[in-house]
Amino acid sequence: MKYLFGPVPSRRLGVSLGIDLVPYKTCNLNCVYCEVGTTTNLTRELSEYVPTSEVISELSSYLSTRPHLDFITFSGAGEPGLHVGLGRIINWLKTHYPEYRLALLTNGILMADDAFRQSVVEVDVVLPSLDAVSESVFQSINRPALGIHAEDYIRGLIEFRKLFKGEIWLEVFLVPGINDTVDELDKIYKVIRELAPDKVQLNTLDRPGTEDWVVPLSNESLLQIKHKWSELPIEIPSLGILHEVKATEKSKAEGRMLAMLSRRPCTESDIISSLGLSVKDVRWLISRLIASGKIIQEQQKRGVFYKAVNTKPVSDKPI
Ligand code: SF4
Numbered sequence: 001m002k003y004l005f006g007p008v009p010s011r012r013l014g015v016s017l018g019i020d021l022v023p024y025k026t027c028n029l030n031c032v033y034c035e036v037g038t039t040t041n042l043t044r045e046l047s048e049y050v051p052t053s054e055v056i057s058e059l060s061s062y063l064s065t066r067p068h069l070d071f072i073t074f075s076g077a078g079e080p081g082l083h084v085g086l087g088r089i090i091n092w093l094k095t096h097y098p099e100y101r102l103a104l105l106t107n108g109i110l111m112a113d114d115a116f117r118q119s120v121v122e123v124d125v126v127l128p129s130l131d132a133v134s135e136s137v138f139q140s141i142n143r144p145a146l147g148i149h150a151e152d153y154i155r156g157l158i159e160f161r162k163l164f165k166g167e168i169w170l171e172v173f174l175v176p177g178i179n180d181t182v183d184e185l186d187k188i189y190k191v192i193r194e195l196a197p198d199k200v201q202l203n204t205l206d207r208p209g210t211e212d213w214v215v216p217l218s219n220e221s222l223l224q225i226k227h228k229w230s231e232l233p234i235e236i237p238s239l240g241i242l243h244e245v246k247a248t249e250k251s252k253a254e255g256r257m258l259a260m261l262s263r264r265p266c267t268e269s270d271i272i273s274s275l276g277l278s279v280k281d282v283r284w285l286i287s288r289l290i291a292s293g294k295i296i297q298e299q300q301k302r303g304v305f306y307k308a309v310n311t312k313p314v315s316d317k318p319i
Helices: 052-063 086-096 114-119 135-142 150-163 182-195 219-228 247-263 268-275 279-291
Strands: 004-010 014-020 071-075 102-105 125-127 167-173 199-203 295-300 303-308
Touching: 004 052, 014 052, 052 086, 071 086, 086 102, 086 114, 114 150, 135 150, 150 182, 167 182, 182 219, 199 219, 247 268, 247 279, 247 303, 268 279, 268 303, 279 295, 279 303
Parallel strands: 014 071, 071 102, 102 125, 125 167, 167 199
Antiparallel strands: 004 014, 295 303
C-alpha cells in the first residue's frame, strides 16, 4: 500500500488505518516541537499531492474485506488538508463505507477557509491544534508559511464548531518559555471555552522535537494548568492515568501485576498487552514494585523480564 498505513493501535483512536495524502513534511507550519522533523516544503499551496483516484482505489481494495477498524484517519508526516482531494475522499468513504468512523488530524490552519470547513464536515472526529492565540507567540511556536495569521484560523475553528456535528478533540502543545506564560495561557483558555471541544489534550515534548532547545513542560506545571482549567475536559497523555487515580486503584493495578509476575516472568510488552495499561503506567508500576523489593528484573534472550520475588502465586487482590 502506497498511501495507506497500519492499521496501527492508537491510544486515542483504537485500531486506526492511516491515510497519508501529502509527501513527507509538506506542511503550512514548521512547529518548533514537530516530532517528524523540519518542514521541508513549507507551503500554503493546495494541490493534488498524490493521485486522489489511486488513494480511493487502495481504500476500495483494502476495505473490500470489511476489516475491523475503530477509525480511518487522515494523518501522516504533514498537513493532510493541503490535498485538494481530501473532501472527495471523505465523501467517497461516507458513501461506500458509512460504517467506518473517520478522523482528521490537522493543525487546523485551513479552517480559516469556508470551502475547507464544508469539505470536512462529514468526518466524525477532528483533532485540530491550538498552541497560541497571540500572533507573536503563534509565529514563534508554529512558524507558519507567509500570510498565515493566528486570528484567521482561530476564527475559522470557531465557525467550524458551529456547523460541525461530530467531535472536536483539541490538542494544545506546551513549550516552556514560549506559550506557558500566564497571559498566553489565559488567552488560550478563553478560546477553548468559546470553541467548546469535546476533549482537550495537553501535550508536551515526549520525543526529540525539531529544535533541540525545546524541552518538556514539567508534570507539576501540566497538572497546575489542568487544575486551573478544571471545568474543561482535559487529558494529559504524557502522565498516563495512574498518577491521578485513588490509592486503592493504584494498589489494585499493582496487585494485578504482581499476581501475573508471580505466575511467570514477563517482558514489559507482555505486561502492557495482558493488563491493558499504557506504557507509562506499566513503567511507573514496575519502578514502584522494584523499589519495594517485590519484583526483580532479569536479562534473558528475548529481552528484560520481570518476575516476582515471591514466586508462590498470589491473588490479584489489592496489595
Ligand atoms: S503542523 Fe504538525 S506536521 Fe506540521 S510542523 Fe506542526 S507538528 Fe509538524
